[in-house]
Amino acid sequence: MEGEAHQRGARSPPPDPGGDRDEDERLRELMRLCYEEGIMPHNIHPGEMSIEGREVRFKVNEHIDRVKIAWLKEHTVTVIFRERARFLPKKVKDDIVRAYEDDKIQDGSFEAENFRRGRVKVESPNVVSYVAKSRAIASWMVTKGHDEITIGQDTYKLEFKPWLSKAQLREQRREEDDLTFWVVAVQVPLDSFFYLEAQVARAIGPIVRTHPTEPDRLKPSLVNIKFDNDPTSRPNMKDKIWVITPEGDELEVKLASSETPRCRRCRAFFHTDNECRRGARQNQPNSQPGGGGQQSASSQGY
Ligand SMILES: [Zn+2]
CATH class of the missing domain: 3.30.70.330 (RRM (RNA recognition motif) domain)
Structure with missing residues:
Protein backbone atom coordinates (compact mmCIF):
# COMPACT_ATOMS: atom_id res chain seq x y z
CA MET A 1 0.00 0.00 0.00
CA GLU A 2 2.79 2.39 0.86
CA GLY A 3 3.92 2.64 -2.75
CA GLU A 4 0.60 4.00 -3.90
CA ALA A 5 -0.14 7.21 -2.10
CA HIS A 6 2.74 9.23 -3.46
CA GLN A 7 2.26 7.94 -7.01
CA ARG A 8 -1.29 9.02 -7.19
CA GLY A 9 -0.54 12.63 -7.98
CA ALA A 10 1.54 11.83 -11.04
CA ARG A 11 -0.66 12.58 -14.03
CA SER A 12 1.91 13.10 -16.76
CA PRO A 13 4.69 10.69 -17.67
CA PRO A 14 7.86 11.30 -15.68
CA PRO A 15 10.91 12.66 -17.50
CA ASP A 16 13.29 10.26 -19.17
CA PRO A 17 16.29 9.79 -16.86
CA GLY A 18 19.45 7.88 -17.69
CA GLY A 19 20.41 4.50 -16.26
CA ASP A 20 18.72 1.11 -16.49
CA ARG A 21 17.12 1.09 -13.06
CA ASP A 22 15.73 4.57 -13.55
CA GLU A 23 14.54 3.53 -16.98
CA ASP A 24 12.72 0.53 -15.52
CA GLU A 25 11.13 2.75 -12.87
CA ARG A 26 9.98 5.11 -15.61
CA LEU A 27 8.55 2.20 -17.60
CA ARG A 28 6.72 0.88 -14.56
CA GLU A 29 5.17 4.27 -13.96
CA LEU A 30 4.07 4.35 -17.61
CA MET A 31 2.49 0.90 -17.12
CA ARG A 32 0.64 2.18 -14.06
CA LEU A 33 -0.62 5.24 -15.91
CA CYS A 34 -1.75 3.05 -18.78
CA TYR A 35 -3.44 0.19 -16.96
CA GLU A 36 -4.80 2.20 -14.03
CA GLU A 37 -5.56 5.60 -15.53
CA GLY A 38 -6.06 4.57 -19.14
CA ILE A 39 -3.37 6.96 -20.43
CA MET A 40 -1.34 5.39 -23.23
CA PRO A 41 2.27 6.52 -23.43
CA HIS A 42 2.94 8.57 -26.57
CA ASN A 43 6.71 8.53 -26.19
CA ILE A 44 7.28 4.79 -25.91
CA HIS A 45 9.17 2.93 -28.64
CA PRO A 46 6.39 1.53 -30.84
CA GLY A 47 8.51 -1.41 -32.05
CA GLU A 48 10.12 -2.21 -35.39
CA MET A 49 7.62 -1.59 -38.12
CA SER A 50 7.09 -3.48 -41.34
CA ILE A 51 4.31 -2.72 -43.79
CA GLU A 52 2.46 -5.21 -45.95
CA GLY A 53 -0.11 -3.53 -48.12
CA ARG A 54 -2.65 -2.02 -45.75
CA GLU A 55 -1.49 -4.06 -42.76
CA VAL A 56 1.29 -3.10 -40.45
CA ARG A 57 3.29 -5.25 -38.07
CA PHE A 58 5.25 -4.10 -35.02
CA LYS A 59 7.88 -6.27 -33.39
CA VAL A 60 7.97 -4.76 -29.91
CA ASN A 61 11.07 -4.21 -27.83
CA GLU A 62 11.95 -7.23 -25.73
CA HIS A 63 13.00 -5.31 -22.65
CA ILE A 64 9.96 -3.04 -22.58
CA ASP A 65 7.69 -6.02 -23.03
CA ARG A 66 9.39 -7.91 -20.21
CA VAL A 67 8.78 -4.98 -17.84
CA LYS A 68 5.17 -4.84 -19.04
CA ILE A 69 4.61 -8.53 -18.37
CA ALA A 70 6.22 -8.24 -14.93
CA TRP A 71 3.91 -5.33 -14.10
CA LEU A 72 0.82 -7.18 -15.32
CA LYS A 73 1.83 -10.29 -13.37
CA ASP A 178 -11.50 -31.13 -22.07
CA LEU A 179 -13.34 -31.19 -18.76
CA THR A 180 -16.68 -30.26 -20.23
CA PHE A 181 -18.55 -31.69 -23.14
CA TRP A 182 -21.69 -30.14 -24.47
CA VAL A 183 -23.88 -30.67 -27.48
CA VAL A 184 -26.23 -28.12 -28.98
CA ALA A 185 -29.07 -29.33 -31.15
CA VAL A 186 -29.55 -26.53 -33.68
CA GLN A 187 -32.84 -25.53 -35.30
CA VAL A 188 -34.87 -28.37 -33.90
CA PRO A 189 -38.24 -28.89 -35.59
CA LEU A 190 -41.26 -29.40 -33.31
CA ASP A 191 -41.75 -32.91 -34.66
CA SER A 192 -38.43 -34.19 -33.40
CA PHE A 193 -38.24 -32.11 -30.22
CA PHE A 194 -40.21 -34.80 -28.41
CA TYR A 195 -37.54 -37.48 -28.99
CA LEU A 196 -34.47 -35.29 -28.82
CA GLU A 197 -33.20 -35.83 -25.28
CA ALA A 198 -33.66 -39.60 -25.51
CA GLN A 199 -31.96 -39.68 -28.92
CA VAL A 200 -28.97 -37.58 -27.87
CA ALA A 201 -28.51 -39.79 -24.79
CA ARG A 202 -28.78 -42.94 -26.92
CA ALA A 203 -26.51 -41.77 -29.75
CA ILE A 204 -23.86 -39.86 -27.77
CA GLY A 205 -24.07 -40.65 -24.06
CA PRO A 206 -25.50 -39.76 -20.66
CA ILE A 207 -26.85 -36.23 -20.29
CA VAL A 208 -25.78 -34.39 -17.15
CA ARG A 209 -27.96 -31.37 -17.67
CA THR A 210 -30.45 -30.09 -20.25
CA HIS A 211 -30.52 -26.32 -20.66
CA PRO A 212 -33.72 -24.38 -21.35
CA THR A 213 -34.69 -24.16 -25.01
CA GLU A 214 -33.78 -20.97 -26.84
CA PRO A 215 -35.22 -19.62 -30.09
CA ASP A 216 -32.72 -19.95 -32.93
CA ARG A 217 -31.14 -16.63 -33.84
CA LEU A 218 -31.45 -17.10 -37.58
CA LYS A 219 -34.79 -18.93 -37.57
CA PRO A 220 -36.67 -17.83 -34.45
CA SER A 221 -39.51 -20.26 -35.12
CA LEU A 222 -37.12 -23.15 -34.40
CA VAL A 223 -35.39 -23.84 -31.10
CA ASN A 224 -31.87 -24.72 -29.99
CA ILE A 225 -31.26 -26.96 -27.00
CA LYS A 226 -27.99 -27.40 -25.19
CA PHE A 227 -27.04 -30.56 -23.34
CA ASP A 228 -24.13 -31.00 -20.95
CA ASN A 229 -22.93 -34.54 -21.49
CA ASP A 230 -20.52 -36.73 -19.66
CA PRO A 231 -17.03 -35.81 -21.01
CA THR A 232 -16.21 -39.48 -21.58
CA SER A 233 -18.81 -39.58 -24.35
CA ARG A 234 -16.96 -36.98 -26.45
CA PRO A 235 -15.74 -39.60 -29.00
CA ASN A 236 -19.39 -40.46 -29.70
CA MET A 237 -20.17 -36.97 -30.98
CA LYS A 238 -22.41 -36.95 -34.09
CA ASP A 239 -23.03 -34.20 -36.63
CA LYS A 240 -26.68 -34.93 -37.37
CA ILE A 241 -29.68 -36.84 -36.16
CA TRP A 242 -32.21 -37.92 -38.76
CA VAL A 243 -35.68 -38.79 -37.54
CA ILE A 244 -37.66 -40.99 -39.90
CA THR A 245 -41.39 -40.74 -39.33
CA PRO A 246 -43.90 -43.50 -40.15
CA GLU A 247 -45.11 -41.27 -43.01
CA GLY A 248 -41.62 -41.44 -44.51
CA ASP A 249 -40.58 -37.88 -43.60
CA GLU A 250 -36.92 -37.35 -42.74
CA LEU A 251 -36.41 -34.66 -40.11
CA GLU A 252 -32.92 -33.25 -39.75
CA VAL A 253 -31.39 -32.02 -36.49
CA LYS A 254 -27.89 -30.59 -36.70
CA LEU A 255 -25.61 -31.05 -33.72
CA ALA A 256 -22.81 -28.70 -32.67
CA SER A 257 -20.14 -28.89 -30.02
CA SER A 258 -17.08 -26.94 -28.90
CA GLU A 259 -15.19 -28.12 -31.98
CA THR A 260 -17.84 -26.91 -34.40
CA PRO A 261 -17.04 -23.66 -36.26
CA ARG A 262 -18.88 -20.79 -34.62
CA CYS A 263 -19.23 -17.19 -35.71
CA ARG A 264 -18.23 -14.61 -33.14
CA ARG A 265 -20.32 -11.96 -34.87
CA CYS A 266 -23.75 -13.59 -34.82
CA ARG A 267 -22.94 -16.53 -32.48
CA ALA A 268 -24.40 -18.99 -34.98
CA PHE A 269 -22.75 -22.36 -35.55
CA PHE A 270 -21.46 -23.80 -38.85
CA HIS A 271 -19.82 -20.66 -40.18
CA THR A 272 -16.91 -18.43 -39.15
CA ASP A 273 -16.67 -14.65 -38.76
CA ASN A 274 -15.36 -14.27 -42.30
CA GLU A 275 -18.24 -16.20 -43.81
CA CYS A 276 -20.85 -14.35 -41.78
CA ARG A 277 -23.71 -12.95 -43.85
CA ARG A 278 -24.81 -10.61 -41.11
CA GLY A 279 -23.92 -6.98 -41.50
CA ALA A 280 -22.86 -7.69 -45.08
CA ARG A 281 -26.34 -8.29 -46.41
CA GLN A 282 -26.05 -5.77 -49.21
CA ASN A 283 -23.20 -7.82 -50.73
CA GLN A 284 -24.81 -11.18 -50.10
CA PRO A 285 -28.08 -11.74 -51.93
CA ASN A 286 -28.35 -15.17 -50.25
CA SER A 287 -28.81 -13.83 -46.75
CA GLN A 288 -31.11 -15.85 -44.51
CA PRO A 289 -34.71 -14.80 -44.54
CA GLY A 290 -36.43 -14.34 -41.22
CA GLY A 291 -33.33 -13.41 -39.27
CA GLY A 292 -33.53 -9.71 -39.93
CA GLY A 293 -34.81 -8.09 -36.77
CA GLN A 294 -32.76 -10.06 -34.31
CA GLN A 295 -30.22 -8.51 -32.03
CA SER A 296 -26.73 -9.89 -31.87
CA ALA A 297 -25.83 -12.11 -28.98
CA SER A 298 -23.57 -9.61 -27.28
CA SER A 299 -26.39 -8.58 -24.98
CA GLN A 300 -26.28 -12.04 -23.46
CA GLY A 301 -22.86 -11.49 -22.00
CA TYR A 302 -21.20 -14.39 -23.74
ZN1 LIG B 1 -22.22 -15.04 -38.38
Whole structure:
Protein backbone atom coordinates (compact mmCIF):
# COMPACT_ATOMS: atom_id res chain seq x y z
CA MET A 1 0.00 0.00 0.00
CA GLU A 2 2.79 2.39 0.86
CA GLY A 3 3.92 2.64 -2.75
CA GLU A 4 0.60 4.00 -3.90
CA ALA A 5 -0.14 7.21 -2.10
CA HIS A 6 2.74 9.23 -3.46
CA GLN A 7 2.26 7.94 -7.01
CA ARG A 8 -1.29 9.02 -7.19
CA GLY A 9 -0.54 12.63 -7.98
CA ALA A 10 1.54 11.83 -11.04
CA ARG A 11 -0.66 12.58 -14.03
CA SER A 12 1.91 13.10 -16.76
CA PRO A 13 4.69 10.69 -17.67
CA PRO A 14 7.86 11.30 -15.68
CA PRO A 15 10.91 12.66 -17.50
CA ASP A 16 13.29 10.26 -19.17
CA PRO A 17 16.29 9.79 -16.86
CA GLY A 18 19.45 7.88 -17.69
CA GLY A 19 20.41 4.50 -16.26
CA ASP A 20 18.72 1.11 -16.49
CA ARG A 21 17.12 1.09 -13.06
CA ASP A 22 15.73 4.57 -13.55
CA GLU A 23 14.54 3.53 -16.98
CA ASP A 24 12.72 0.53 -15.52
CA GLU A 25 11.13 2.75 -12.87
CA ARG A 26 9.98 5.11 -15.61
CA LEU A 27 8.55 2.20 -17.60
CA ARG A 28 6.72 0.88 -14.56
CA GLU A 29 5.17 4.27 -13.96
CA LEU A 30 4.07 4.35 -17.61
CA MET A 31 2.49 0.90 -17.12
CA ARG A 32 0.64 2.18 -14.06
CA LEU A 33 -0.62 5.24 -15.91
CA CYS A 34 -1.75 3.05 -18.78
CA TYR A 35 -3.44 0.19 -16.96
CA GLU A 36 -4.80 2.20 -14.03
CA GLU A 37 -5.56 5.60 -15.53
CA GLY A 38 -6.06 4.57 -19.14
CA ILE A 39 -3.37 6.96 -20.43
CA MET A 40 -1.34 5.39 -23.23
CA PRO A 41 2.27 6.52 -23.43
CA HIS A 42 2.94 8.57 -26.57
CA ASN A 43 6.71 8.53 -26.19
CA ILE A 44 7.28 4.79 -25.91
CA HIS A 45 9.17 2.93 -28.64
CA PRO A 46 6.39 1.53 -30.84
CA GLY A 47 8.51 -1.41 -32.05
CA GLU A 48 10.12 -2.21 -35.39
CA MET A 49 7.62 -1.59 -38.12
CA SER A 50 7.09 -3.48 -41.34
CA ILE A 51 4.31 -2.72 -43.79
CA GLU A 52 2.46 -5.21 -45.95
CA GLY A 53 -0.11 -3.53 -48.12
CA ARG A 54 -2.65 -2.02 -45.75
CA GLU A 55 -1.49 -4.06 -42.76
CA VAL A 56 1.29 -3.10 -40.45
CA ARG A 57 3.29 -5.25 -38.07
CA PHE A 58 5.25 -4.10 -35.02
CA LYS A 59 7.88 -6.27 -33.39
CA VAL A 60 7.97 -4.76 -29.91
CA ASN A 61 11.07 -4.21 -27.83
CA GLU A 62 11.95 -7.23 -25.73
CA HIS A 63 13.00 -5.31 -22.65
CA ILE A 64 9.96 -3.04 -22.58
CA ASP A 65 7.69 -6.02 -23.03
CA ARG A 66 9.39 -7.91 -20.21
CA VAL A 67 8.78 -4.98 -17.84
CA LYS A 68 5.17 -4.84 -19.04
CA ILE A 69 4.61 -8.53 -18.37
CA ALA A 70 6.22 -8.24 -14.93
CA TRP A 71 3.91 -5.33 -14.10
CA LEU A 72 0.82 -7.18 -15.32
CA LYS A 73 1.83 -10.29 -13.37
CA GLU A 74 2.00 -8.27 -10.16
CA HIS A 75 -1.34 -6.56 -10.66
CA THR A 76 -3.51 -8.94 -12.61
CA VAL A 77 -5.47 -11.91 -11.38
CA THR A 78 -6.99 -14.40 -13.76
CA VAL A 79 -10.33 -15.51 -12.37
CA ILE A 80 -11.58 -18.82 -13.70
CA PHE A 81 -15.24 -19.66 -13.27
CA ARG A 82 -15.34 -23.43 -12.93
CA GLU A 83 -18.11 -25.82 -13.91
CA ARG A 84 -21.54 -24.23 -13.55
CA ALA A 85 -20.03 -20.85 -12.63
CA ARG A 86 -19.06 -20.62 -16.31
CA PHE A 87 -22.70 -19.95 -17.18
CA LEU A 88 -23.18 -17.01 -14.83
CA PRO A 89 -24.02 -13.80 -16.74
CA LYS A 90 -21.18 -11.34 -17.27
CA LYS A 91 -22.75 -8.83 -14.88
CA VAL A 92 -22.78 -11.39 -12.07
CA LYS A 93 -19.15 -12.32 -12.77
CA ASP A 94 -18.25 -8.62 -12.53
CA ASP A 95 -20.13 -8.28 -9.25
CA ILE A 96 -18.37 -11.33 -7.81
CA VAL A 97 -14.94 -9.87 -8.51
CA ARG A 98 -16.05 -6.54 -7.04
CA ALA A 99 -17.21 -8.35 -3.93
CA TYR A 100 -13.60 -9.38 -3.23
CA GLU A 101 -12.57 -5.73 -3.37
CA ASP A 102 -15.39 -4.88 -0.94
CA ASP A 103 -14.21 -7.64 1.38
CA LYS A 104 -10.75 -6.15 1.57
CA ILE A 105 -12.12 -2.67 2.20
CA GLN A 106 -14.39 -3.92 4.96
CA ASP A 107 -11.69 -5.83 6.78
CA GLY A 108 -9.67 -2.64 6.95
CA SER A 109 -6.93 -3.60 4.48
CA PHE A 110 -7.61 -0.39 2.53
CA GLU A 111 -8.92 2.98 3.48
CA ALA A 112 -12.25 3.16 1.75
CA GLU A 113 -11.89 6.75 0.59
CA ASN A 114 -8.53 6.13 -1.07
CA PHE A 115 -9.47 2.83 -2.62
CA ARG A 116 -10.22 2.77 -6.31
CA ARG A 117 -11.65 -0.15 -8.18
CA GLY A 118 -9.69 -2.21 -10.65
CA ARG A 119 -10.73 -3.24 -14.13
CA VAL A 120 -12.46 -6.44 -15.10
CA LYS A 121 -11.99 -7.75 -18.62
CA VAL A 122 -13.74 -10.79 -20.08
CA GLU A 123 -11.23 -13.14 -21.74
CA SER A 124 -13.47 -16.10 -22.56
CA PRO A 125 -16.79 -17.54 -21.36
CA ASN A 126 -15.29 -18.71 -18.10
CA VAL A 127 -12.25 -16.49 -17.62
CA VAL A 128 -11.96 -12.82 -16.64
CA SER A 129 -8.84 -10.78 -16.01
CA TYR A 130 -8.94 -8.44 -13.07
CA VAL A 131 -6.35 -5.63 -13.03
CA ALA A 132 -6.20 -4.60 -9.39
CA LYS A 133 -5.35 -1.04 -8.39
CA SER A 134 -3.37 -2.48 -5.58
CA ARG A 135 -0.73 -5.18 -5.68
CA ALA A 136 -1.91 -6.23 -2.22
CA ILE A 137 -5.35 -7.25 -3.40
CA ALA A 138 -3.97 -9.08 -6.44
CA SER A 139 -1.49 -11.09 -4.40
CA TRP A 140 -4.13 -11.76 -1.73
CA MET A 141 -6.40 -13.33 -4.36
CA VAL A 142 -3.60 -15.33 -5.98
CA THR A 143 -2.48 -16.61 -2.57
CA LYS A 144 -6.07 -17.56 -1.76
CA GLY A 145 -6.02 -19.67 -4.93
CA HIS A 146 -9.66 -20.66 -5.06
CA ASP A 147 -13.00 -20.01 -3.47
CA GLU A 148 -16.59 -21.19 -3.42
CA ILE A 149 -19.49 -18.83 -3.33
CA THR A 150 -23.16 -19.45 -2.81
CA ILE A 151 -25.82 -17.62 -4.77
CA GLY A 152 -29.33 -18.67 -3.79
CA GLN A 153 -29.12 -22.43 -3.42
CA ASP A 154 -26.24 -22.95 -5.81
CA THR A 155 -22.55 -23.12 -5.04
CA TYR A 156 -20.06 -21.89 -7.61
CA LYS A 157 -16.36 -22.61 -7.82
CA LEU A 158 -13.80 -19.94 -8.63
CA GLU A 159 -10.09 -20.21 -9.14
CA PHE A 160 -7.54 -17.39 -8.96
CA LYS A 161 -4.33 -17.52 -10.93
CA PRO A 162 -1.61 -15.00 -11.68
CA TRP A 163 -1.83 -13.16 -14.98
CA LEU A 164 -1.89 -15.47 -17.99
CA SER A 165 -0.53 -14.57 -21.40
CA LYS A 166 -2.70 -15.05 -24.50
CA ALA A 167 -1.06 -18.39 -25.19
CA GLN A 168 -1.62 -19.53 -21.59
CA LEU A 169 -5.25 -18.43 -21.77
CA ARG A 170 -5.70 -20.52 -24.90
CA GLU A 171 -4.21 -23.51 -23.13
CA GLN A 172 -6.44 -22.84 -20.11
CA ARG A 173 -9.47 -22.77 -22.36
CA ARG A 174 -8.47 -26.03 -24.00
CA GLU A 175 -8.14 -27.70 -20.60
CA GLU A 176 -11.55 -26.40 -19.61
CA ASP A 177 -13.01 -27.74 -22.85
CA ASP A 178 -11.50 -31.13 -22.07
CA LEU A 179 -13.34 -31.19 -18.76
CA THR A 180 -16.68 -30.26 -20.23
CA PHE A 181 -18.55 -31.69 -23.14
CA TRP A 182 -21.69 -30.14 -24.47
CA VAL A 183 -23.88 -30.67 -27.48
CA VAL A 184 -26.23 -28.12 -28.98
CA ALA A 185 -29.07 -29.33 -31.15
CA VAL A 186 -29.55 -26.53 -33.68
CA GLN A 187 -32.84 -25.53 -35.30
CA VAL A 188 -34.87 -28.37 -33.90
CA PRO A 189 -38.24 -28.89 -35.59
CA LEU A 190 -41.26 -29.40 -33.31
CA ASP A 191 -41.75 -32.91 -34.66
CA SER A 192 -38.43 -34.19 -33.40
CA PHE A 193 -38.24 -32.11 -30.22
CA PHE A 194 -40.21 -34.80 -28.41
CA TYR A 195 -37.54 -37.48 -28.99
CA LEU A 196 -34.47 -35.29 -28.82
CA GLU A 197 -33.20 -35.83 -25.28
CA ALA A 198 -33.66 -39.60 -25.51
CA GLN A 199 -31.96 -39.68 -28.92
CA VAL A 200 -28.97 -37.58 -27.87
CA ALA A 201 -28.51 -39.79 -24.79
CA ARG A 202 -28.78 -42.94 -26.92
CA ALA A 203 -26.51 -41.77 -29.75
CA ILE A 204 -23.86 -39.86 -27.77
CA GLY A 205 -24.07 -40.65 -24.06
CA PRO A 206 -25.50 -39.76 -20.66
CA ILE A 207 -26.85 -36.23 -20.29
CA VAL A 208 -25.78 -34.39 -17.15
CA ARG A 209 -27.96 -31.37 -17.67
CA THR A 210 -30.45 -30.09 -20.25
CA HIS A 211 -30.52 -26.32 -20.66
CA PRO A 212 -33.72 -24.38 -21.35
CA THR A 213 -34.69 -24.16 -25.01
CA GLU A 214 -33.78 -20.97 -26.84
CA PRO A 215 -35.22 -19.62 -30.09
CA ASP A 216 -32.72 -19.95 -32.93
CA ARG A 217 -31.14 -16.63 -33.84
CA LEU A 218 -31.45 -17.10 -37.58
CA LYS A 219 -34.79 -18.93 -37.57
CA PRO A 220 -36.67 -17.83 -34.45
CA SER A 221 -39.51 -20.26 -35.12
CA LEU A 222 -37.12 -23.15 -34.40
CA VAL A 223 -35.39 -23.84 -31.10
CA ASN A 224 -31.87 -24.72 -29.99
CA ILE A 225 -31.26 -26.96 -27.00
CA LYS A 226 -27.99 -27.40 -25.19
CA PHE A 227 -27.04 -30.56 -23.34
CA ASP A 228 -24.13 -31.00 -20.95
CA ASN A 229 -22.93 -34.54 -21.49
CA ASP A 230 -20.52 -36.73 -19.66
CA PRO A 231 -17.03 -35.81 -21.01
CA THR A 232 -16.21 -39.48 -21.58
CA SER A 233 -18.81 -39.58 -24.35
CA ARG A 234 -16.96 -36.98 -26.45
CA PRO A 235 -15.74 -39.60 -29.00
CA ASN A 236 -19.39 -40.46 -29.70
CA MET A 237 -20.17 -36.97 -30.98
CA LYS A 238 -22.41 -36.95 -34.09
CA ASP A 239 -23.03 -34.20 -36.63
CA LYS A 240 -26.68 -34.93 -37.37
CA ILE A 241 -29.68 -36.84 -36.16
CA TRP A 242 -32.21 -37.92 -38.76
CA VAL A 243 -35.68 -38.79 -37.54
CA ILE A 244 -37.66 -40.99 -39.90
CA THR A 245 -41.39 -40.74 -39.33
CA PRO A 246 -43.90 -43.50 -40.15
CA GLU A 247 -45.11 -41.27 -43.01
CA GLY A 248 -41.62 -41.44 -44.51
CA ASP A 249 -40.58 -37.88 -43.60
CA GLU A 250 -36.92 -37.35 -42.74
CA LEU A 251 -36.41 -34.66 -40.11
CA GLU A 252 -32.92 -33.25 -39.75
CA VAL A 253 -31.39 -32.02 -36.49
CA LYS A 254 -27.89 -30.59 -36.70
CA LEU A 255 -25.61 -31.05 -33.72
CA ALA A 256 -22.81 -28.70 -32.67
CA SER A 257 -20.14 -28.89 -30.02
CA SER A 258 -17.08 -26.94 -28.90
CA GLU A 259 -15.19 -28.12 -31.98
CA THR A 260 -17.84 -26.91 -34.40
CA PRO A 261 -17.04 -23.66 -36.26
CA ARG A 262 -18.88 -20.79 -34.62
CA CYS A 263 -19.23 -17.19 -35.71
CA ARG A 264 -18.23 -14.61 -33.14
CA ARG A 265 -20.32 -11.96 -34.87
CA CYS A 266 -23.75 -13.59 -34.82
CA ARG A 267 -22.94 -16.53 -32.48
CA ALA A 268 -24.40 -18.99 -34.98
CA PHE A 269 -22.75 -22.36 -35.55
CA PHE A 270 -21.46 -23.80 -38.85
CA HIS A 271 -19.82 -20.66 -40.18
CA THR A 272 -16.91 -18.43 -39.15
CA ASP A 273 -16.67 -14.65 -38.76
CA ASN A 274 -15.36 -14.27 -42.30
CA GLU A 275 -18.24 -16.20 -43.81
CA CYS A 276 -20.85 -14.35 -41.78
CA ARG A 277 -23.71 -12.95 -43.85
CA ARG A 278 -24.81 -10.61 -41.11
CA GLY A 279 -23.92 -6.98 -41.50
CA ALA A 280 -22.86 -7.69 -45.08
CA ARG A 281 -26.34 -8.29 -46.41
CA GLN A 282 -26.05 -5.77 -49.21
CA ASN A 283 -23.20 -7.82 -50.73
CA GLN A 284 -24.81 -11.18 -50.10
CA PRO A 285 -28.08 -11.74 -51.93
CA ASN A 286 -28.35 -15.17 -50.25
CA SER A 287 -28.81 -13.83 -46.75
CA GLN A 288 -31.11 -15.85 -44.51
CA PRO A 289 -34.71 -14.80 -44.54
CA GLY A 290 -36.43 -14.34 -41.22
CA GLY A 291 -33.33 -13.41 -39.27
CA GLY A 292 -33.53 -9.71 -39.93
CA GLY A 293 -34.81 -8.09 -36.77
CA GLN A 294 -32.76 -10.06 -34.31
CA GLN A 295 -30.22 -8.51 -32.03
CA SER A 296 -26.73 -9.89 -31.87
CA ALA A 297 -25.83 -12.11 -28.98
CA SER A 298 -23.57 -9.61 -27.28
CA SER A 299 -26.39 -8.58 -24.98
CA GLN A 300 -26.28 -12.04 -23.46
CA GLY A 301 -22.86 -11.49 -22.00
CA TYR A 302 -21.20 -14.39 -23.74
ZN1 LIG B 1 -22.22 -15.04 -38.38
